Amino acid sequence: MAVVDQRHLKEISELVDSLDGTERRKLLYLCGSLETDASTNFVKEFLKSKYLDSKNGTLFLMELLWRLERFDILKVLYKVSRKDVADNMKYTQVLSKFRWFTCCRVLMVSISDDLDKEDLDKIKFLLSTTVSRQKMNAAETFLDVLIELEKLDSVSAESVDNVHKCFMNVGRVDLAKKIVAYKMSGQHVSQPQSCKTPEIAQWPTHHNGPRGSWGLSQNSLGERQGTSRTGHQSTTGLTESRGSAPFPVSREPSSRTQLEKYNFNTYPRGVCVIIDCVGNGGEMLEQTFCALRFKVIPYKWLSSDEILSVLKGIFSNRENHPGDGFVCCIISRGTVSSILGTDSKGSGIATDCVRRLFTADACPILIGKPKLFFIQTYCVPEHDPCPSMSYWDDNVEPDGCNGPIVHNTIPVDADIFWSHCWTDEHQLEKAQQSIYLKALTEYLRTAQRRKDHLFDAHMEVNSAIFKHNKIHPEANYHIVSKHTLRKSLFLD
Incomplete structure (x- = not known):
């Protein structure tokens, strides 16, 4: 009977340990299992059996990670990029040959x-x-x-x-x-x-x-x-x-589509607003985005109301011409879904509200231009639940609109890249730089030198957080990134 060698056992173990419960459920479901037990130990044993069933167990695991979109784990465990796996799958697909993968x-x-x-x-x-x-x-x-x-x-x-x-x-x-x-x-x-x-x-x-x-x-x-x-x-x-x-x-x-990319060459490239409510990381971001040729507008120690006011008024000043894009960076205490600013009480601003302030209907001046958001939150104990529509229904008005928005040409939520990292507020007490912000500034500058894609830079950020969490499990950083970009975005 075939067995899994120790090296591959270790890979399977590290892979599963890097997935959360929802991802483990997805893995089982994608593999055709009807099991409801998504515990770490069960999924490890399950993957071992599937590994043995596959003619090429390593390709099986790599393709599975690709389908789970865990490209960061691919890079750390197998030293391959998502493109490497995608190119290989043009010729050899392991998962889709199993009857249980549909x-x-x-x-x-x-x-x-x-x-x-x-x-x-x-x-x-x-x-x-x-x-x-x-x-x-x-x-x-x-x-x-x-x-x-x-x-x-x-x-x-x-x-x-x-x-x-x-x-x-x-x-x-x-x-x-x-x-x-x-x-x-x-x-x-x-x-x-x-x-x-x-x-x-x-x-x-x-x-x-x-x-x-x-x-x-x-x-x-x-x-x-x-x-x-x-x-x-x-x-x-x-x-x-x-x-x-x-x-x-x-x-x-x-x-x-591969050749189509955003224009990102004006000087300045656009406006970058940096809001630092904790006094840790703002200057580092300011230096980075100045180097990336943005017009940087920094703010410090704002309450949630002041943050909202600043973001709503950012393009009311004619001097703040958006150029080819817009960047919003916020460093604040808060929760996974809200930003508190310097407030010690209250529900704060829903992170989703921050994004919606710059969608096509609320900020037509940015239609068709890439809008990048980088958020570092230091999580405090949950406050009273805040309504998902807070600060939105009555307060947001379109800005810079000279005519009706053509929704069937550029969708309301298009052209957005969102990166949100959070960790426990106790990390602030250690007076250490945010691992996320440190990696972000480093790899954005590297991407500029190499003329790399924004996604490549962010993949390096993911990898840095992965390595940090592995070494310091007591000080975990959590990150989510998503986007509605319609074209490629290069930081050249």
């Missing part, structure tokens, strides 16, 4: 990431007569619900009508359309040799959805229709992204 499951993982808790609760209620209440209550994600439905033979790769019906009944027409596209593709009746997952992350496509969602319609994908995202927010210190495109889940970019 395009349907790739699609369902993508859809699961696009469902928020409210949507999930509605679906669980609708299915309460189909699946026992006990099992529905235990379901933490949409994948858990799908597993229970598969056990009852209510859902399969060949039969997704029940899923489509659920999405229609809860008002998620955007997701229902993905199911229809999947059925029309014919993939639900035949297993293709190639079923590629997203190469680059995109946010959820809540077409005509509530204002609290990311309103990126399918038109926003343009030539890259089929590219998706990934990501629930990772809490392991490594990045994961959120998949959300219509089926097929992704495709390799065309040669024309």
Whole structure:
């Protein structure tokens, strides 16, 4: 009987240890398992068995990480980039040769990431007569619900009508359309040799959805229709992204798309606003973005109200011409989902609100230009829950608009790159520089010298955090990155 050697046992162990619970659930589901036990030990044993079943266990693990979009782990464990794996998969795909790996499951993982808790609760209620209440209550994600439905033979790769019906009944027409596209593709009746997952992350496509969602319609994908995202927010210190495109889940970019890039050559490139509410890291960012040829506008020690006022008024001054892009950096105490500024009480500003201040409808002057956000939060104990719409409904007005916004030309949520890192506030007491900000400034400058893509620079940041967390597990940094960029962005 074949065995796994010690080196590969170590790789499997490190791989699984780097995944959080949600990612381990995804891994099991993508591998065709209906197991609900996503514990670290179980997943390690599961991967060992699949490794032995594969003719090339290493390629199996690499492709699995690629489909989970954990390119940072690929780089650390196997010294390969996502492009290396993608190029290899053009000729050799391991996972898709297994009968248990289907395009349907790739699609369902993508859809699961696009469902928020409210949507999930509605679906669980609708299915309460189909699946026992006990099992529905235990379901933490949409994948858990799908597993229970598969056990009852209510859902399969060949039969997704029940899923489509659920999405229609809860008002998620955007997701229902993905199911229809999947059925029309014919993939639900035949297993293709190639079923590629997203190469680059995109946010959820809540077409005509509530204002609290990311309103990126399918038109926003343009030539890259089929590219998706990934990501629930990772809490392991490594990045994961959120998949959300219509089926097929992704495709390799065309040669024309690969050549298309943002203009990013003006001097200055654009405005970079830096808000440092803790007095640690702001100057380092200022030096970096000055070197990157941005007009830097620094602020210190702002309350949440003052942060909001500054961000809303940034382009009201005619001298702050946006150039080819915009950067927003915020260093503050807060929570995973909010920024407190210097306030000791209150709910602060929802991080999602910061982004929406610069979308096409709120800030038309930036339509079509890349908007980059880099957020470092030092987490304090949770305050009273803040409404998702705080500081939004009555306070945000379009800025710099000389006419109606043409939504079918440039989508509201297009052209955004979002990078958010958080760690415990006790890291401030040690008077140490943020590992995230230190790596970010270093690799952005390196990318400028090398004329690298923004994604390459951020991959290095992910790797630095991965290494730090491995050496200092008591001082973990957590990072999530996602984007709706329509073109390549090079820091030359």
